[in-house]
Amino acid sequence: MKKLLSLTMLLLLIFAYGCKRKDDPKPNVPTAPSLKLSFKNFVGNDTLSLNNEWYQNANGDSFSVTMYKYYISNIVLTKDDGSQFIDTNGYYLINSTDAASKVIDIKNITAGNYTKIQFLVGVDSLRNVSGAQTGALDPFFGMFWDWNSGYIMAKLEGNSPQSPNLSKQFVYHVGGFTGENNVLKTIQLTLPQKATVVSNSSSIIEIKSDVLEWFKTPTTISINSFPGAMNGGKPAKTISDNYADMFTITSVITSME
Amino acid sequence: MKGAICWGVSICFVLSIESCKTDPNLNPEDPYSFQIPNGWPKARYNFENNPVSQVGFELGKKLFFDKRLSRDNTISCGSCHQPFSAFAQIGHDISHGVEDRLGTRNSPPLFNLNWHPSFFWDGGVNHLEVQPINPIQNPLEMDENFTNIIAKLNLDTDYKSRFSTVYGNDSITTPRILKALAQFMGLLISHQSKYDKYKQGDASFTASEISGYTVFQNNCASCHKEPLFSDFSLRNNGLKPSAVNDSGRAHITLNPADLYKFKVPSLRNLKYTTPYMHDGRFSSLEQVLDHYATGIHSSATLDPLLMNGIQLSSQQRSDLLVFLQTLDDEAFIKDKRFQEK
Numbered sequence: 001m002k003k004l005l006s007l008t009m010l011l012l013l014i015f016a017y018g019c020k021r022k023d024d025p026k027p028n029v030p031t032a033p034s035l036k037l038s039f040k041n042f043v044g045n046d047t048l049s050l051n052n053e054w055y056q057n058a059n060g061d062s063f064s065v066t067m068y069k070y071y072i073s074n075i076v077l078t079k080d081d082g083s084q085f086i087d088t089n090g091y092y093l094i095n096s097t098d099a100a101s102k103v104i105d106i107k108n109i110t111a112g113n114y115t116k117i118q119f120l121v122g123v124d125s126l127r128n129v130s131g132a133q134t135g136a137l138d139p140f141f142g143m144f145w146d147w148n149s150g151y152i153m154a155k156l157e158g159n160s161p162q163s164p165n166l167s168k169q170f171v172y173h174v175g176g177f178t179g180e181n182n183v184l185k186t187i188q189l190t191l192p193q194k195a196t197v198v199s200n201s202s203s204i205i206e207i208k209s210d211v212l213e214w215f216k217t218p219t220t221i222s223i224n225s226f227p228g229a230m231n232g233g234k235p236a237k238t239i240s241d242n243y244a245d246m247f248t249i250t251s252v253i254t255s256m257e
Numbered sequence: 258m259k260g261a262i263c264w265g266v267s268i269c270f271v272l273s274i275e276s277c278k279t280d281p282n283l284n285p286e287d288p289y290s291f292q293i294p295n296g297w298p299k300a301r302y303n304f305e306n307n308p309v310s311q312v313g314f315e316l317g318k319k320l321f322f323d324k325r326l327s328r329d330n331t332i333s334c335g336s337c338h339q340p341f342s343a344f345a346q347i348g349h350d351i352s353h354g355v356e357d358r359l360g361t362r363n364s365p366p367l368f369n370l371n372w373h374p375s376f377f378w379d380g381g382v383n384h385l386e387v388q389p390i391n392p393i394q395n396p397l398e399m400d401e402n403f404t405n406i407i408a409k410l411n412l413d414t415d416y417k418s419r420f421s422t423v424y425g426n427d428s429i430t431t432p433r434i435l436k437a438l439a440q441f442m443g444l445l446i447s448h449q450s451k452y453d454k455y456k457q458g459d460a461s462f463t464a465s466e467i468s469g470y471t472v473f474q475n476n477c478a479s480c481h482k483e484p485l486f487s488d489f490s491l492r493n494n495g496l497k498p499s500a501v502n503d504s505g506r507a508h509i510t511l512n513p514a515d516l517y518k519f520k521v522p523s524l525r526n527l528k529y530t531t532p533y534m535h536d537g538r539f540s541s542l543e544q545v546l547d548h549y550a551t552g553i554h555s556s557a558t559l560d561p562l563l564m565n566g567i568q569l570s571s572q573q574r575s576d577l578l579v580f581l582q583t584l585d586d587e588a589f590i591k592d593k594r595f596q597e598k
Contacts, residue, residue, distance in 0.1 A: 131306070131386030132435035139390055140403045140431040146390040148509050149383040233511040 033111050034202040035195065037075070037104040039094050040250065041068060043211045048096060058216035061223045063160040063170065065211060068096040069143065070154035071136070072104065073127075074120040074186075079112035080194065091123060093136040093143065094209075114195040117205065121185045121243070122153030125177045148232065150175050153183055154243065156214055162223045170223050172214065174239050176232030183232075183240035187247050195252045203254040213246035214239055288594060289314050291371070294448040295457060297484055300371040302385050302443060307436045309444065314594075316419045317441030320434060322597045325409045327399035329355050334389065334438075337364040337398075340595050343526035343586075344368060344445060350537025354398040361501045363537035365522065366530045368447040368589060372485050378519045378535040380491050381509040386432075386439045403431045410434075445595060447525055449588040456484070462583070469580025472573045477524070479562060486524040486584065492560040493517045495553035499536060516558045528585040542581065546574055 041048040043055045043065070054064050072094060075087035087106055095101045127133060128150045143152045152175045163170050176183050195203045215221045219238050229235035289311040291304055307313075320326065322335040337352035338344040344367035346352050352364045362378050376382040382391060392398040393406070410416045410429050421427040423437065454460035462470065473481075482488040491506045498517060506515035519535040527533070532540045539545050549567035553559070569577065589595075 129383050131302075131384040131439070132432040134430070134432045138431050139387065139435070140407075144387070144390065146382075146387070146394050147377070148381040149387055231511065 033109055033197045033199055035077070035106045035109040035114070035197050036202070036204045037072075037106065037117075038204050038206045039072075039102045039104075040206055040208050041094075041096050041102075041211065042208050048211060050096060055212070057212060057223070058220050059222045061160055061162040061215075063158050063162075063223060065096075065156065065158040066169075067155055067157040068211065070094050070209070071122050071143070071151065072119050073123055074118075075104075075106065076118040077106070077109075077114045077195075078116040078118070080115050081112070083112070085110055085112070085114075091127070091133075091136045093141060109197055111198050114191065114197060114203075116188065116190050117249070118186060118188045121187060121240075121247075122174075122177070122183065123151040124184070127151070128177045145175055145232075150177050150232075153177075153240070156211065160223045160227075163227045164224055165227055170227045172229045172239050174229060174236045174243075176236050181233050181237040183236050185240055185244040187244070189247060189249050191249055191252050193252050196254050200257045201254055202257070203252065205249060206251045206253070208248050208250045210246045210248070214243045217242060217245065287311075289444065291444065292446075294446070294453070294484075297448070298372065301374055302371040302439075304440070304443060307386065307439055309440050310423070312419070313423045313437055313440040314444055316416075316423050317437040317439065318595075318597075319416075319419065320438055321441050326393055326401060326406055327355050328401040328405070330409075331355055332399050334392070335597060337392075338367050340592075340597065341529065341590050342366070343447065343529040343590055345530040347529060347531060350532050352398075354395070355400045358397045358400075360395070360397040361503055362535050363532065366526055367442055368445045368526065368586075369485055369523065370445065371443045372489075374489050375520065379506050379509050380489075380520050385443060386435045388442075389435060389438050403434070406434065407431070445589075447586040447589040450525065450586040451583040453484070453586075455583065463579070465576050465579045466583055468573075469576035469578070470583075472569065472577040473580050476567050476569065476577075480521045480560075481524045487521045489520060491515065491518040491520050493556065493558045494519070494521075494549075495555070495559050495563050495566075496534060496536075496538070496548070497552075497554035499538070501536065503536065505535070514558060517556065518558060524581060525584045526586055526589070527581055529590055542578055546577070 043053075046053070046055070048065060048068065050068075051064060051066055054062055056062055070093075071091065073091045075090055077085045077087075079085070085106075090104070090107070092104050093101060123137060127137060132139065137151070139146075143155070144150070145152060152173045154174045156172045158170055159168050160170050161168060174183050189207075191205065195205055197203050219242055221239070221242070226235070229239055289309065291300075291309055293300060320334075321338075322333050324330045324333045324336075326333060332353075332355055337346045337349075339346055341347070346364045350363055351360055353359060365378065370376075370385055373385070374380075374383075376385070376388045377391065382388050393401050393403075407429050416429065417427040420429050420433060424433055451460050455462050480488055480490065480492060493505070493516070496517070504516055506518035507513060509515075527542060532538070533542070533545050539548065546567075546569065549563070550569065551566065553563055553566045
């Protein structure tokens with residue numbers, strides 16, 4: 001009888017937990033391992049500075065940056081034993097004007113020695129066709145094309161004297177998730193050293209993105225002849241092919257508590 | 258004692274299961290549940306992740322008819338999608354946005370949307386829930402953004418209370434607005450025309466209606482597929498491009514093979530939805546049939562089915578027009594649930 005009672009109590013607890021609202025604060029477990037991805041935006045060797053700093057692209061065009069945003073999703077971390085941690089349902093919008101957005105705290109990371117990381121620049125096709133999304137995918141953020149459904153995977157806007165527009169702006173909105181001009185890019189990087197994720201520790205993987213890569217390899221972009229990409233298709237694909245190699249890992253830091 | 262505890266535990270157990278339930282189709286008699294009419298195909302949108310309810314529908318209706326969704330508070334969704342016009346705008350080839358701005362396309366009627374695989378004349382939008390973003394943000398239509406809309410709605414205590422009832426707290430967000438609108442739009446189901454009653458065996462057709470039905474089946478049904486009267490494909494039906502030179506589907510795909518293709522509209526409720534075609538160029542069905550008889554403009558992307566137009570005798574034509582009237586659904590346009598007040 002006692003057994004039956006504890007079993008029913010256990011079931012009750014499970015159900016109570018199952019119905020709990022998702023945003024209920026979890027009890028603090030001091031020993032949980034922690035892993036963060038810290039995105040650092042650069043232009044070449046310089047930390048990206050918005051609006052007033054002038055840079056030069058591979059074509060020799062002078063430019064400043066007024067907006068720089070990109071989605072990171074489908075993060076997969078591989079351990080030295082080959083097993084993987086998948087960050088299910090993690091969608092993050094890295095926004096250069098929002099410091100908090102640049103640090104991704106990987107939820108429920110499991111302990112292990114991580115050696116590789118993989119992620120998508122953008123939002124997978126399923127989430128592009130599944131209606132009104134929440135969190136970082138909320139259409140409120142202006143990263144959703146309203147007349148031609150789908151997310152803008154990455155945005156770069158700025159000014160350049162070489163721009164043929166009266167406003168002297170250039171505007172690259174990179175989107176399109178189907179067919180030959182699919183811009184989704186899966187990035188695979190090997191960590192320069194293992195990220196040892198264990199209890200009572202926190203690890204930070206620093207990932208650099210380099211804006212200069214938007215303008216070069218394989219296609220050198222002249223702002224004068226290519227001041228805008230706003231409607232998917234070939235222009236967007238060209239830029240995504242360029243920025244596919246813009247990420248590098250600059251450091252892996254693990255600190256014990 | 259132990260028995261009493263066990264009972265208490267079991268009751269809590271049942272209650273906690275009950276509170277987890279979100280099945281929207283619990284009660285088949287509920288006019289605010291989603292029912293697929295007899296003989297109709299599966300719907301594309303079944304309110305997954307958006308359980309439909311009367312309070313959700315009513316919130317969506319209030320938003321649909323609320324002019325605060327436009328920049329200068331002059332235009333609501335309902336301005337260009339009027340219930341008595343089967344949620345099109347009767348008598349307008351194109352509708353007026355804020356400051357009387359004019360777009361280039363005819364406001365389409367809204368019904369049976371849960372069966373549509375895509376939205377807008379060019380099929381550019383892929384899901385009912387994200388459809389409203391387009392007219393709300395389009396500078397020629399409502400010219401508003403969600404930051405402003407949320408600020409305006411937050412000033413209205415009735416909205417706060419409605420969002421709270423529907424979503425459990427009074428936070429007003431873009432996805433919540435969109436899901437409520439989808440609840441209203443998704444329940445706009447037109448399935449009570451004479452044709453529907455005939456198919457269910459509840460009405461009979463006259464001789465003229467029967468022969469018109471045959472004319473329809475032999476000449477129109479491949480694109481205007483029953484029972485929704487569209488296959489929702491995108492086709493070039495031989496309209497000569499106007500000065501606007503609307504490229505249609507090619508605007509979305511950037512593919513020349515899609516030039517001048519537009520989504521096949523349903524033939525339901527034609528009585529209430531004049532004028533016709535993507536730019537509203539024809540004000541009568543006679544003009545539409547004249548177009549298919551003698552007006553087909555040949556081009557590289559013309560639908561192969563229309564190479565020779567549609568040739569009908571005058572008897573066939575008048576029978577067809579009689580049959581098309583059986584698709585008018587007066588019960589739908591007068592449905593109390595769908596009226597603004």
